[in-house]
Amino acid sequence: MELRDIEIFLALAEELHFGRTAERLHITQARVSQAIAKQERRIGAALFERTSRRVALTPLGERLRDDLKAGYERIREGLESARETARGVRGSLRLGIFGSNAHDLAPATRRFRERYPACGLSFHEVRFTDPFGPLRAGDIDLQTCWLPVREPDLTVGPVVMAGPLSLMVSDSHPLAGRERVCLEDLADCALPAIPEPAPSYWVGALEPFHTPSGRPIPRGPLVTTFQEVEGFVLSDDLAAVVHADGPRYYQRPGIEYLPIEDAPVGRWALIWRTTAETELVRAYVQSAEDVLDELPRDALTPSRPAGGAPRRAGANPRASSGATRVASS
Structure with missing residues (x-):
């Protein structure tokens, strides 16, 4: 045969x-x-x-x-x-991650290490206050990032994680104890203020500035780390919209996660500088795509297609077998 x-x-x-x-x-x-x-x-x-x-x-x-x-x-x-x-894949790959992304990328990382045992791999934290700075500075080669990414010098690769958004509140917040909330409820909350150079379109994809009816959503104190967000949430100064890794990895006493029923699905992709694409970058991306291709067709968030093939920022991703994460979400 x-x-x-x-x-x-x-x-x-x-x-x-x-x-x-x-x-x-x-x-x-x-x-x-x-x-x-x-x-x-x-x-x-x-x-x-x-x-x-x-x-x-x-x-x-x-x-x-x-x-x-x-x-x-x-x-x-x-x-x-x-x-x-x-093709000569060699050297060391510097992978940028936000927070707990390394957990969700573990299957892809294991596949990469199995295929290229002679290649080095290091992890570097990316801050949401400067999501593209280390990549553009050449401090990292490849990174995760929530979508959308509309940067003309960056290539957006496969969606490697996806899941529902939640509202993180303290257990004394007026919304605490509800089974779910909607985007209109955010007008009654103060969300974190994230400083530049984080682009407003990128921040707004997670923390919207207006409700669907047009009501403004207040901004509270300036934050630069997730730990600062947690502190303000616990003091009832803020509520925060978070990705699926929030309730999965950051269960804390005094904090609740309320599903936002009409929020879009939160998606994370691999991105890299278009002019700095290397064999190592392609090797890791291919390892991630191969892991995703082995998962069930409906493993990504229900009834929503996901991106796959590498694309330029602003392009539409192809449908993929995908996954809520490279494992699950």
């Missing part, structure tokens, strides 16, 4: 749909049908049950899928490793 035929079989075993399989592999539906028919002729038995409404694996097909999958992944990783070695 040829490697391409194995790839087609495994993709169809996952998708259980000839059209989606063809689209995923960028081939025709006829090519998928021909490959499966050829495999079934060689084996002498059906691998799939086909009706007008559904496609399902036969017991023999399930066994073949299980037998082939692990070996195929090892072959693919070996070929990718050989390609990267031939």
Whole structure:
């Protein structure tokens, strides 16, 4: 069985749909049908049950899928490793992260280290007060960042984390104890003031300046770190809109996280300077994309598509198999 035929079989075993399989592999539906028919002729038995409404694996097909999958992944990783070695991936990658991002990126980081054990990798914290400064200064090579990013000199890569936004309040705040809030409720709160050089469009994507009806949302004290945000929240001077990593990693006594039911999904992507794209940057991005491609199609936040292929700021990301994080959110 040829490697391409194995790839087609495994993709169809996952998708259980000839059209989606063809689209995923960028081939025709006829090519998928021909490959499966050829495999079934060689084996002498059906691998799939086909009706007008559904496609399902036969017991023999399930066994073949299980037998082939692990070996195929090892072959693919070996070929990718050989390609990267031939292209000369070497050196040390400096990865910028916000807060707890390293936890969510751990599967991608492990994949990168497995493929390029001779390459170094270091982590550097990025502050939300200057989200693009270290990248532009050349202090880091690649970083995470919440979207949108509309910087003409930066490339926006795959969405690696996504999840619902929440309102962080103290347990004595007037909104505390509610099951959920909406964006209109933010007009009755004071949100953190984040100083320049953080762009206002980027801050406003997380901490809006107006409610959907146009009511202004007050700004409270100036903050420069998440710890300062927590302090002001606990003193009832602020409420704060936070990403999904807030309730996941920062459960604190006296703090509650209230889901914002009509807020957009918060997304994080890998970004880098367009003119400083290196083999190391591409290697880490590819490792992250490969991890994402192995996750279920609906692993990203419910009913919302996600970005995938590297793109310039302002471009529309492609649909991807994605994940709430490189693991889950």
